[in-house]
Amino acid sequence: MSIDMNNLPGHIAITMDGNGRWATKRNLPRTAGHNEGLKVAKNIVKAASDLGIKSLTLYVFSTENWKRTEKEVGFLMNLIHKHLIGELDFYKENNIRINQIGNFDALPDVVQKDILEAKEITKNHTGLILNLAINYGGRDEIIRGIKKIISEKISAAEITEEIITRHLDMPECSDVDLLIRTGGEQRLSNFLLWHIPYAEQVYCKTLWPDYTKDEFYSQIEDFQNRNRRFGAEKALNQDDKNE
Numbered sequence: 001m002s003i004d005m006n007n008l009p010g011h012i013a014i015t016m017d018g019n020g021r022w023a024t025k026r027n028l029p030r031t032a033g034h035n036e037g038l039k040v041a042k043n044i045v046k047a048a049s050d051l052g053i054k055s056l057t058l059y060v061f062s063t064e065n066w067k068r069t070e071k072e073v074g075f076l077m078n079l080i081h082k083h084l085i086g087e088l089d090f091y092k093e094n095n096i097r098i099n100q101i102g103n104f105d106a107l108p109d110v111v112q113k114d115i116l117e118a119k120e121i122t123k124n125h126t127g128l129i130l131n132l133a134i135n136y137g138g139r140d141e142i143i144r145g146i147k148k149i150i151s152e153k154i155s156a157a158e159i160t161e162e163i164i165t166r167h168l169d170m171p172e173c174s175d176v177d178l179l180i181r182t183g184g185e186q187r188l189s190n191f192l193l194w195h196i197p198y199a200e201q202v203y204c205k206t207l208w209p210d211y212t213k214d215e216f217y218s219q220i221e222d223f224q225n226r227n228r229r230f231g232a233e234k235a236l237n238q239d240d241k242n243e
Contacts, residue, residue, distance in 0.1 A: 003051070003217060007224050009177035011055040012048065013192055013199070016041060017183030018207030025207075031075050036209035038083060042090065047213040049094045049128040051220075055173040056130055059191050063103065063137035077108055080134060084114040088121055095127030101169035102136030103144065131170050138193030141169050168194060175199070178223045180216075182208045198230050 016037055023033030041058060048056045061076055068076075084098075091098060098118040107115070111134070145167040154163065165171055176192055176199040184205040188196075202219045204211075 003220055004224050005052070008051065008053060009200075009220065009223055010053070010174050011057070011176045011195075012053055012178045012180065012220075013057040013059070013176045013196070014044070015059045015179075015181040015183075015189060015191055016208040016211075017181055017185055019209060021183065022207040022209040030072060033209055034076060034079055038079060040209055040211050042087065043213055044211070044216055045096065045128070045130060046090075046094065047216055049096055051217075053128055055170075056128055057101070057133060057170070057173075057176070057192065058131070059133045059136065059189075061102075061134045061136070062190065063135055063140050064190065077111055081110055081114050084111075084118045088118065091118070091122050091125070091130075095125045096122060097125040097127070097129050098122045099129060099131045099170060100134050101131050101141070102134050103140055104135070107135050129170075129173060131173065133191070136169075136191075138188070138190045142194055145169075164194070170195075178202065178220065180204070180219055182206050182211050198228065200226050200228065 019033035019037040020030040021033070022036065023030050026032075045056060045058075060080065065076070066073060090096075098115075100115045100119070104112060104115065115132075115134070145164060148167040149159070149163065173195075176196045179192070179196055179199040179201045181187075181201075181203050182205075184203070184207075186203045200223050202222060204215065204219070206215060
């Protein structure tokens with residue numbers, strides 16, 4: 001591994017695509033792909049935590065995923081439930097703080113309870129912030145944020161990027177630096193529309209259950225070799241961006 005520890009992306013986001021296709025290729029039910037994908041997600045969270053990444057956002061369940069079969073949706077909700085409860089020791093051991101982004105109120109009661117418990121138990125952890133995008137859609141997040149601003153009677157003259165960010169789902173996190181999508185598709189799929197104005201994007205053909213820590217690290221190395229100008233004539237270094 002030749003990662004420059006002084007040039008890490010502060011915030012990485014991943015669309016974990018390909019679970020269903022991975023299972024279909026093996027003549028397995030789609031649920032088998034989701035089970036395998038969950039194991040991979042845990043490995044990547046650990047890898048990001050060990051590396052010292054500040055924020056990691058995983059696209060777990062989108063607002064559009066409710067269109068899937070009732071059986072698959074039920075399985076995914078149960079998988080989320082089991083993961084949040086079953087992995088609390090893992091989060092404690094690795095000093096990981098859990099956050100959920102997305103439409104919380106529309107989730108099943110048991111999942112809401114699990115999320116609140118996980119957030120409460122990990123709220124004082126100082127390591128990686130793990131944003132789990134559950135019932136998440138980029139447009140839905142922006143709409144909910146606008147409604148919050150209106151409810152607080154903030155005037156049009158007061159609106160700034162900072163005000164909008166503060167009313168979205170993860171105000172404590174910086175913009176995404178590196179966006180990764182597995183599975184071969186090359187589209188955003190309504191993910192983090194506000195948060196990726198200058199994100200470097202990586203699209204790989206690897207189906208999520210086949211994704212490895214080595215590929216993750218390789219993509220971070222690729223990120224570090226890119227010329228990030230942020231609209232300027234020349235690339236800005238980290239100190240310039242923080243000024």
